[in-house]
Amino acid sequence: MASHKAFVLGATGVQGGAVARQLRALGWNVATIARDPDSAAAQALGAIGVQVHQGSWTDSVALEAAMVGSKSLFLNLVPVMENPASELEQGREILRIARLAGVEHVVYSSAMFVPVDDPNHILETAFKAKTDLEKLVQTSGFPRWTVLRPGFFMSNYLAPKIHLLYPGTAETGLFQLAMEPTARLPMVDHEDIGKYAAAAFLEPDRFRGQVLHLISEVVPVERAMETMRRVTGRNIRAKYLSDQEVEAMLPSHPLMVLQQVAARLVEALDDGYDAPAEARKWGIETNTFGHFVERHKSDFDETFRNV
Ligand SMILES: NC(=O)c1ccc[n+]([C@@H]2O[C@H](COP(=O)([O-])OP(=O)(O)OC[C@H]3O[C@@H](n4cnc5c(N)ncnc54)[C@H](OP(=O)(O)O)[C@@H]3O)[C@@H](O)[C@H]2O)c1
Known part of the structure; x- marks a missing residue:
């Protein structure tokens, strides 16, 4: 497994951190990009062997350099409250870079959702960005994709x-x-998001084309x-x-x-x-x-x- 390399977005955060730690425990090479590589979270990742590159998701040059050699991508973005639709545009650019880098399997952590009463509500916009990004992940020409929809x-x-x-x-x-x-x-539990993502990366063909609630x-x-x-x-x-x-x-x-x-x-x-029975179907x-x-x-x- 030592030659496998995954690029994990948001590894200094909750779910990305769980994914990065679990992949490292499996012996994978893991890279991420962090705005502040001196933060405690980034330092802790470095201590377990995650390659932490300095940069932001809006910095395409830094992302291109950081993603080199990654065949797997854990895509996990955070809505910006001032512009919740930006998750789609950020995702579009990251997927473009991932294709250039030769990524073969994208696991996108989206969200469970139900419609909000007001179609103009900021949450409806944020959910729409996620569903649109799910569609983009599915149609961007990657050999394999998996969509995870975590609950609360x-x-x-x-x-x-x-x-x-x-x-x-x-x-x-x-x-x-x-x-x-x-x-x-x-x-x-975000550790369960880590388990699902790691299982998907380990068995990409089994998880290929799946949209899974994650509870x-x-x-x-x-x-x-x-x-x-x-x-x-x-x-x-x-x-x-x-x-x-x-x-x-x-x-x-x-x-x-x-x-x-x-x-x-x-x-x-x-x-x-x-939920436990659903997870067991995937060995989780x-x-x-x-x-x-x-x-x-x-x-x-x-x-x-x-x-
Ligand atoms: N909370 C829920 O119940 C729930 C349920 C379903 C889905 N979700 C979704 O989960 C996502 C959030 O995941 P999380 O809770 O694991 O996140 P989190 O703990 O808040 O961490 C966010 C991560 O994103 C990084 N980040 C944010 N903006 C960045 C940028 N411009 N450039 C580089 N890195 C950036 C942060 O890095 P820094 O260290 O630099 O801050 C951090 O690593 C959201 O999309 C949310 O909609 C949440």
Whole structure:
């Protein structure tokens, strides 16, 4: 496997980091591009042998140099809130460079989605960029492609994501939720994204042309609160907001709509969907939310240190 080389975008982040670590553990060569190669995350990647090149996704010259020799690409972009459609344009350019580099298998980590009520909503634009990029990945002439659609990240409950998605919650322990207490969230542990991506790179023909939902466990939201409370011993709890309360909060917290979407993601799944059974079809054992919280107990302690 030592001659295999994958280029992993966003390796200093949550999912890209999991993919990079798991490929390195399999003995693959892994390269990435990081805006700040001196950051703690970039240094940690360097320490396990990931080639960290300095540069941004908007720097085509740096990307061309960094991608040389990579036959596999983990494509994982982040919507820019000021211009959510930019994910498509950034992806288009990266795919052009990947073709030049001779990439033979693209694994694109997109997202699970359900339509938002307002077609002009920023989230609808962001989702459209992802679906358009999925189509581009499929039609760009790569010998193999795989699309992964992760559900709701378990890491959303940890810093830094919690500060964006649930402002104030890290300080108080109180999640103000735009969903019913009966909501069920299709959650994904980013290590499971790493497992799916690594499995796809190891068996490209098996994963070729697949569009897969990527879920570790469908978790009732109240159970998620109880698990965090039990494992951390901290006063983590939820208030379930009425529609009127949500309407009143949306102008100052527009990302609250992500919670409404998260609560509806189960609608995209077939009745009786069984995430661990789906994963086992691909030889993957998924984690549970309980595993995740226990593994990240020190991160939860740090995030909720005042609670
Ligand atoms: N949160 C969820 O529940 C969820 C669910 C499904 C899909 N998603 C999707 O997952 C993606 C985010 O993945 P993640 O959570 O793993 O990301 P993350 O932890 O926020 O990390 C983002 C990564 O992207 C890098 N990056 C961002 N802009 C860059 C640029 N211009 N040039 C170079 N590197 C850049 C960051 O590098 P630096 O170290 O330089 O910052 C970092 O490595 C988004 O597309 C989101 O829509 C999220």
